[in-house]
Amino acid sequence: MIVDLERNDLGRVSEIGSVKVPELFKIEAYANVYHLVATIESEIDKDKDIYEVIKATFPGGSITGAPKIRAMEVIEELEPTRRNVYTGSIGYIGFDGLADLNIAIRTIVKKDDRITFQVGGGITWDSNPEDEYMETLHKAKSIMKTLKGHIEDDTSK
Secondary structure, eight states: OHHHHHHHHHHTTBOTTOOEEEEEEEEEEOSSOEEEEEEEEOOBOTTOOHHHHHHHHOSOHHHHOSSHHHHHHHHHHHOSSOOTTTTSOOEEEOTTSOEEEOOOOSOOEEETTEEEOOOOOOOOTTOOHHHHHHHHHHHHHHHHHHHTTTSOOOTTO
16 A cells, blocks of 8 residues: 555656566564565656655655545644654755655654654554554654663653
């Protein structure tokens, strides 16, 4: 589902027939989680620039779900706080038009004397709510472990 959504998004700014999926269902292991990864690539239409590519592909489908527009409306209706940096992007666009961008997950934000982070999980038609909830706690625990010793525990704020 998400691969198809991303193929569609990329196809809006690519040469016809150039969207390819060279890797599908690759498992990448990280310190605290596993990610199921796909690689989607294409030749960008010569009349498009990096800003049009970003507009067509962000926010990422793995963050919003599908159908993308309706999923974003549901997120706006249900989530009590704005995501801000979380699930946004951090990266750069060079003067040559090349870019290196990410989707900001597992990201700690420090503003003044406050540190925040957000976690989430993907909900699908066959998701088990308890499992998804436990996954978010597991992700939060790994971030808290990183912060241990660097912050004082002040729950009075």
